[in-house]
Amino acid sequence: QVQLEESGGGLVQAGGSLRLSCAATASGRTFKIYAMGWFRQAPEKRREFVAGIGWDPVTTYYADSVKGRFTISRDNAENAVYLQMNSLQPEDTAVYYCAAVRLRNGAKEPNEYDYWGQGTQVFVSS
Numbered sequence: 778q779v780q781l782e783e784s785g786g787g788l789v790q791a792g793g794s795l796r797l798s799c800a801a802t803a804s805g806r807t808f809k810i811y812a813m814g815w816f817r818q819a820p821e822k823r824r825e826f827v828a829g830i831g832w833d834p835v836t837t838y839y840a841d842s843v844k845g846r847f848t849i850s851r852d853n854a855e856n857a858v859y860l861q862m863n864s865l866q867p868e869d870t871a872v873y874y875c876a877a878v879r880l881r882n883g884a885k886e887p888n889e890y891d892y893w894g895q896g897t898q899v900f901v902s903s
Contacts, residue, residue, distance in 0.1 A: 779803045779811060779892040781875045786897030789865055793901070797860040799875030799894060812836075812882050813851060813858040814890060817871035817899075824874070824887050828860060831882035838883060843869075865901045872896040 785797040797815070801808050814829040828849040829838045837849055846865075851858040858875060876890035884890060 779808070779877045781877060781892055781894035783873065783875050783894045783897040786873060786899045788900045788902065791866055791901055791903050793865050794861070794863045795865065795899060797862065797873055797875075797897060797899075799858045799860075801856045801858070801875075801877065803856060808856045809853040810880055811877040811892075812880070812884060813849075814876045814878070814884060815849060815858075815860045816874045816876060816887060817869075818874070818896075819871040822871075826885040826887075827873070829882075829884065830858060832880055833882070836882050838885070840885075862899075865899075867901045867903045870899060870901050872898050 780802040782800045810832050812832045815827040816824050818824040830849045830851050846863050848861040874896045875894040877892040878884050878890045
């Protein structure tokens with residue numbers, strides 16, 4: 778069982794940066810066996826994949842729309858995953874969700890993930 782809680786959202790001007798954090802509470806010391814993902818959902822749009830990091834922290838994968846601007850990382854000692862977002866644009870405005878899946882790298886569909894946080898709002902003004 779994994780519980781996830783996002784933080785770090787807010788209002789930023791276009792071109793600015795934000796760093797999202799996701800704190801995980803996992804039974805035992807199992808956080809390290811979960812691949813983690815960030816998704817986002819804008820009003821009246823489907824939830825979409827943003828970035829993922831494997832249970833082996835070397836593997837990372839991104840949506841084309843954020844490559845070169847966003848960076849995902851994890852700290853297994855802190856049971857946390859991060860999303861550094863640079864050069865933000867109004868189209869990045871959405872609720873951002875953290876998700877976890879056990880021992881499965883490369884997952885990019887919401888239904889592939891087992892656990893979800895409640896989300897954190899990011900608003901980018903033009």
